[in-house]
Amino acid sequence: KEILSNGSNCAVMRRDRLPSTRMNESVNLWSILRSNIGKDLSKVAMPVQLNEPLNTLQRLCEEVEYCHLLDTAANTHDPHMRMVYIAAFAVSAYACSFTRAGGKPFNPILGETYECLRQDKGFRFIAEQVSHHPPVSACHCESKNYTFWQDVRWKNKFWGKSMEIVPMGVTHLELPGFGDRYEWSKVTSCIHNILSGQRWIEHYGEMSIKHSTTTGDVSHCKVTFLKSRSGALNANEVEGMVTDSNGRVIHSLFGKWNEALYLGKPPSATCIWRANPMPEDHEQYYGFTQFAIELNELEEGLKALLPLTDTRFRPDQRLLEEGDIAGAEEQKERIEVLQRERRRVLQENNMTHSPRFFKRAEDDSWVSNGTYWDLRKDPGFSKLEIPVLW
Ligand code: PIF
Known part of the structure; x- marks a missing residue:
């Protein structure tokens, strides 16, 4: 186990296992879906048993697991090679989903927050649930080499045997060293x-990564996530093309979003990214990667530093993690009632909720308001008035 500092100057050992395995699902999902035909499923409270012990804010943090690709990009002078690393990073965000079709993330409570400070990886990440209906999660991740931010909202389409998740929102990345800006959107996922x-789970569609600098467009990358033909060997395949400002193809990419991405053409291709090996027994532990196992860990030194709105304090998710399904369900219902109560009070007073750490940008996306880490340091969240969410 690696020994790391968690920001409180105390060394922590990160866990390599969840406290409990996943219990067998005994939910009749059909009866839930049948009685909600035509309804927006994000407005239906689902049994906690369908959940994994992580929420959407933490799922956004999982997308930066392979942030070393951004560090490499930030140290690469050739703009087209930089794009290759950015494309690999965008693809790598899907890797963890391969073993995760079994459960859905917790839907965060409005105002719920999540931080992830990884000095070993060189980033600090924050996220907040900024809207409840529709559910919108915003995040912001920064390091000396890059800034990454996005807000995510999903549309669900239930087709009977499968469910399509169509994401909305743009993912943004800046490499301050080069004055580069990249933007892309996510592809469709299907369970x-x-x-x-x-x-x-399958992901399909086209991801278009646009690169711009203050001097104008420099390059573009189109990554296609291929739909698998049934029984075919092409499951999870991706193909990419990096083009210059004249549309000329400079690099080609191929691989699988759950395994690896290569630059060039076989047999003389170079591996740009490879997914980390899965922990032993991961099937029993929600299919979590090592990085996912660490996300909801509440280390001793961290407790006093986090705002009480941090997901790590959310009792239903913690109880599920510990294998107490009945306790988790009871808490989930209690917390949902509290949220409805707060919503009613706001409505009665003609007020709307304002997120604490994010604000609307001109293009309607959600961006960090830059206050989180300053407040954490001084005066510290324990000295601030923090809303009680649970
Ligand atoms: C509750 O969320 P759930 C509902 O929003 C409910 O309307 C609300 O009450 P209110 C509750 O307070 C909420 O807790 C429902 C829904 C949530 C998402 C978006 O957690 C991400 O009970 C979806 O869930 C990603 O879930 C899915 O939406 C990836 O979390 C797999 O629609 C869904 C998911 C559909 C089920 C998929 C099952 C896969 C195994 O009174 O305030 O309205």
């Missing part, structure tokens, strides 16, 4: 066999 059989 197959939603009601019976082995669930599996």
Whole structure:
């Protein structure tokens, strides 16, 4: 186990296992879906048993697991090679989903926050649930080499045997060293066999990564996530093309979003990114990667530093992590009632909720208001008035 500092100047050992395995699901999802036909499923409270012990804010943090690709990009002078690393990073965000079709993340409570400070990886990440209906999660991740931010909202389409998740929102990245800005959007995800059989996840569609600098457009990368033909060997394949400002192809990429991405053409291709090996017994532990296992860990030194709105303090998610399904369900319902109560009070007073750490940008996206880490340092969240969410 690696020994790391968590920002409180105390060394921590990161856990390599969740406290409890996943219990067998005994939910009749069909009866829930059947009684909600035509309804927006994000407005239906689902049984906690369908969840994994992580929430959408933490799922956004998982997208930066392979941030070393951004560090490499930030140290690469050739703009087209920089784009290759950015494309690999954008693809790598999907790797963890391969083993995760079995459960859905917790839907964060409005105002719930999550921080992840990884000095070993050189970044600090914050996220906040900025809207409840529709659910919108915003995040901001910074390091000396890059700034990464996005807000995510999903549209669900239930097709009977499968469910399509269509993401909305733009992912942004800046490399201050070069004055580079990149923007892309996510592809469609589909959970197959939603009601019976082995669930599996597929991603398909085109991701267009636009690169711009203050001097104008420099390059572009189109990454295609291929739909698998049934029984074919092409599952999870991706193909990419980096083009210059004249549309000329400079680099080609190929690989699988769950395994690796290569630059060039076989057989003389170079591996740009490879997914980390999975922990032993991961099937019993929600299919979590090592990075995912660490996300909800509440180390001793961290407790006093976090705002009480941090996901790590959310009791239903913690109880599920510990294997107490009945306790988790009871808490989930209690917390949802509290949230409805707060919503009612706001409505009665003709007020709307304002996120604490994010603000609307001109293009309607959510960006950090830059206050989180300053407040954490001085006066410290324990000295501030923090809303009680649970
Ligand atoms: C509750 O969220 P759930 C509902 O929003 C409910 O309307 C609300 O009450 P209110 C509760 O307070 C909420 O807790 C429902 C929904 C949430 C998402 C978006 O957690 C991410 O009970 C979806 O869940 C990603 O879930 C899915 O939406 C990736 O979290 C797999 O729609 C869904 C998911 C559909 C089920 C998929 C099952 C896969 C195994 O009174 O305030 O309205």
